[in-house]
Amino acid sequence: MRKEVILAGSGGQGLVLGGVILGEAAMLEGKNVVQTQSYGIATRGGFSQSEVIISDEEIIFQQVEKADVILTLTQETMDMYKDTPDAVILYDSDLIEAQSGPQFHGYPFTKMAIELGNAGTLNVIALGFISALTNIVTLDSLRTVLTNRFGKKAALNLKALQKGVDLASSLNQKEAIS
Amino acid sequence: MAITGEKFLKKDSLPHMWCQGCGNGVALSSLLRSFERLKYTPQDTVIVSGIGCWGKADDYIATNALHVTHGRALPFATGVKAVNPDLHVVVLMGDGDGVTIGGNHFIHAARRNIDLTAIVVNNYNYGMTGGQFSATTPADSITSTTAYGNPERDFDICTLAEAAGANFVGRSTIYHGRLMDNLIKEALSKKGFSLVEIISPCPTHFGRKNKMKTAVDMLNLYKQNGVTKDKYEKMSPSEQSNAILIGKLVDKDAPDFNTRYEEIRQKAI
Amino acid sequence: MSRTPILMQGNQAIAEGAIYAGARFFAGYPITPSSEIAEECSKKLPKIGGVYMQMEDEIASVGAIVGASLTGVKSFTATSGPGFSLMQENLGMAIMGEVPCVIINVQRSGPSTGLATKPSQSDVMQIKWGRHGDQAIIALAPASVEECFLLTVKAFNMSEKFRVPVILAADEIVGHMRENFALPEPGEVEVVDRKKPEVSPDEYRPFEPQADYVSPLASYGSEYVFHITSSMCGPEGFSNNDAEIATWKIDQLHKKLEVHRDEIVETKTFLMDDEPEIVFITFGATTRVARAAAIAAREAGTKAGVLQLVTIWPFPELEVIKYGSNAKTIVVPEMNYSGQIAEEIQRLLGYNADIRRVNKYNGEVITPQDIMKVLSL
Structure with a gap:
């Protein structure tokens, strides 16, 4: 099993941390993980992306070559990735023009995170959605990572994770991507 | 028994390389006497020196020594002191080394208030390379690279150290021997960054080009112009511009770097 | 490696490796993409008496680590291109004074400010020749998070053993990459300390000639007093202008690495057992893309393998000749324009050798497709 995930947007959207949480969850399941990042000089704003490769085998080349799941949070990154074949593409429907096609899943992730009380939980909502929609990583592993990492703030993050799961369950077309 | 500092003199390196009339030997003997007065040992003392005539002083001192690149003596000394606070770390620099190429390190060592004693011998020019102007060469002075006069202004080393946060600042001239002894001894004893500036003759270059033909001419000038703070403050600005302010100028007890680091470290453990 | 693996960043593994090797002093200046090393040290060192x-x-920064090292404390710094340029002056001092210390250079694009957040491998020659004067140096290049840790430990070991500064030539890719890694337990990986003097303090000279060219080094604050x-200096450590002394000193700086060459030079091979016709010669992060390309080439029916230069200085000449001479084609991927490693290989294998360079210098990583292009596979 080898899965490749891209979390793309701009600086400050928690993409690197999102990738780390996903990677740590996969490690709990005994997987090999490589997480890389690409970013510009701005800490907030500007292009930023985090790549995660999860595999049973040794991961040799460190970059994503054929993405299975892509999260885009800016129009720029959607334009970069919208033609990726065979990838599930999530996007923030408030920030990016609506896309048509079964591979696209647009939700107002940022707004949902703010409503939960912290815009920083946006990546966790997305991870909940990815976990529920695909078999990349289990919800249990993500819960464990969030609980260990966030201590007092874990409850909010677990709520955000559940929010993502609920979004995915509302889809009738739930399918495991294998 | 007279205090001579002799046991700290590395006699097999003599004769020294300094010119006739140079003040470095006088400054060196004052430093070595202070070591003896304070009962330092060669083992618990580290001399750190840079490049320049005064920077060669380590060759004549029988303690540990680290002779480094031009202008960088303070960072090397900082590393020594940061990990071994028990060592007496004494930094010997000229005006070129200490406040020209090394100006940035100078202000940051003072700001950090690291427990080093900097002895800056200021002869107003680069002696070793042939008498070019430095950051302490007075305006209008003639040097080998200011043939028509120096267009730049000079640094006041003591004011610079004070503004940057040094715990102890004092200035003497080579002529004022007892003051020099006292300032060096006090500076060595002071915890935190301490600076002693010693105005010293370079008859070979600076004196010869600026109408002070001999070292004696230069010492006479120091004698005439050296004034303490009380007197200096009563002078008019034009009188002040010819005077050399000498004596202890700053004496504080702000906590030094190692003390502060230890305080902060307690929060980590 | 018995501890639980965690998802560790290369820069973090470098800091952990330094601490594991016994480093207790870090002096540095923040710079992308190396700053995580400083941050990690600022958190960890105070807790362990550092x-x-x-x-x-x-x-x-280099001045401070040299000063600290001479008190007997293992010391290091971390930087990237612009900072590494500034370090050259006192790095020369560390070489001349034969002071153990480690400098981490997480390479980024240049010249000058370049692309501050993007990877590069263009400091290969600066690492070797960046200072004035003739000298020898050790440099190691990690290709994974595990190697970031292990080669940092090795850098300290080599530095202590041979009284020489050692450069860890990392790059932005390995510095920022996260991988599964379990920190070794104490004792699991060898840690070497410098040779201390055994003579009496009266007899001690800091550059006493030795059969293996490595003189014992005392510490400031001990019973030994030294300069x-x-x-240029003789065995007693005082400046000396004699021609004979200068010859002895420069010989010493080179010979201490020459005689220990086999201990210093480390290479790794992948798929090299069947004398492949295509040999990738790599260092640092581009080793990974070459390994992927070698597998792809074999899947396409062409025998290919990889020689990874773990040590880049002293240059692994014997290994390059051994594995490169029989190959039909050599491929050298490098994140630089000038082929800094390829030039060295060409020097060894001759100008008629079929050496194909894959150079990328725009801040983007070299991909398997980039490599396949030069092979027309």
Whole structure:
């Protein structure tokens, strides 16, 4: 099993941390993980992306070559990735023009995170959605990572994770991507 | 028994390389006497020196020594002191080394208030390379690279150290021997960054080009112009511009770097 | 590796490796993409009796680690291109004074400010020749998070063993990459300390000639009193202008690495057992893309393998000749324009050798497709 995930947007959207949480969850399941990042000089704003490769085998080349799941949070990154074949593409429907096609899943992730009380939980909502929609990583592993990492703030993050799961369950077309 | 500092003199390196009339030997003997007065040992003392005539002083001192690149003596000394606070770390620099190429390190060592004693011998020019102007060469002075006069202004080393946060600042001239002894001894004893500036003759270059033909001419000038703070403050600005302010100028007890680091470290453990 | 693996960043593994090797002093100046090393040290060192100092610049940083090292404390700094340029002056001092210390250079694009957040491998020649004067140096290049840790430990070991500064030539890719890694337990990986003097303090000379060219080094604050200088000096450590002394000193700086060459030079091979016709010769992060390309080439029916230069200086000449001479084609991927490693290989294998360079210098990583292009596979 080898899965490749891209979390793309701009600086400050928690993409690197999102990738780390996903990677740590996969490690709990005994997987090999490589997480890389690409970013510009701005800490907030500007292009930023985090790549995660999860595999049973040794991961040799460190970059994503054929993405299975892509999260885009800016129009720029959607334009970069919208033609990726065979990838599930999530996007923030408030920030990016609506896309048509079964591979696209647009939700107002940022707004949902703010409503939960912290815009920083946006990546966790997305991870909940990815976990529920695909078999990349289990919800249990993500819960464990969030609980260990966030201590007092874990409850909010677990709520955000559940929010993502609920979004995915509302889809009738739930399918495991294998 | 007279205090001579002799046991700290590395006699097999003599004769020294300094010119006739140079003040470095006088400054060196004052430093070595202070070591003896304070009962330092060669083992618990580290001399750190840079490049320049005064920077060669380590060759004549029988303690540990680290002779480094031009202008960088303070960072090397900082590393020594940061990990071994028990060592007496004494930094010997000229005006070129200490406040020209090394100006940035100078202000940051003072700001950090690291427990080093900097002895800056200021002869107003680069002696070793042939008498070019430095950051302490007075305006209008003639040097080998200011043939028509120096267009730049000079640094006041003591004011610079004070503004940057040094715990102890004092200035003497080579002529004022007892003051020099006292300032060096006090500076060595002071915890935190301490600076002693010693105005010293370079008859070979600076004196010869600026109408002070001999070292004696230069010492006479120091004698005439050296004034303490009380007197200096009563002078008019034009009188002040010819005077050399000498004596202890700053004496504080702000906590030094190692003390502060230890305080902060307690929060980590 | 018995501890639980965690998802560790290369820069973090470098800091952990330094601490594991016994480093207790870090002096540095923040710079992308190396700053995580400083941050990690600022958190960890105070807890274990060490000192973290943030200096006014990189010139001061190397000065401080040399000073600290001479008190017997293992010391290091971390930087990237612009800072590494500033470090050259006092790195020369560390070489001349034969002071153990480690400098981490997480390479980024240049010249000058370049692309501050993007990877590069263009400091290969600067690492070797960046200072004035003739000298030898050790440099190691990691290709994974595990190697970031292990080669940092090795850098300290080599530095202590041979009284020489060692450069860890990392790059932005490995510095920022996260991988599964379990920190070794104490004792699991060898840690070497410098040779201390055994003679009486009266007899001690800091550069006493030795059969293996490595003189024991005392510490400031011990019973030994000694003098270290940036000037040409004899065994006693005082500046000396004699021609004979200068010859002895420069010989010493080179020979101590030459005679220990086999201990210093490390290479790794992948798929090299069947004398492949295509040999990738790599260092640092581009090793990974070459390994992927070698597998792809074999899947396409062409035998290919990889020689990874773990040590880049002293240059692994014997290994390059051994594995390169029988190959039909050599491929050298490098994140630089000039083929800094390829030139060295060409020098060894001759100008008629079929050496294909894959150079990328725009801040983007070299991909398997980039490599396949030069092979027309």
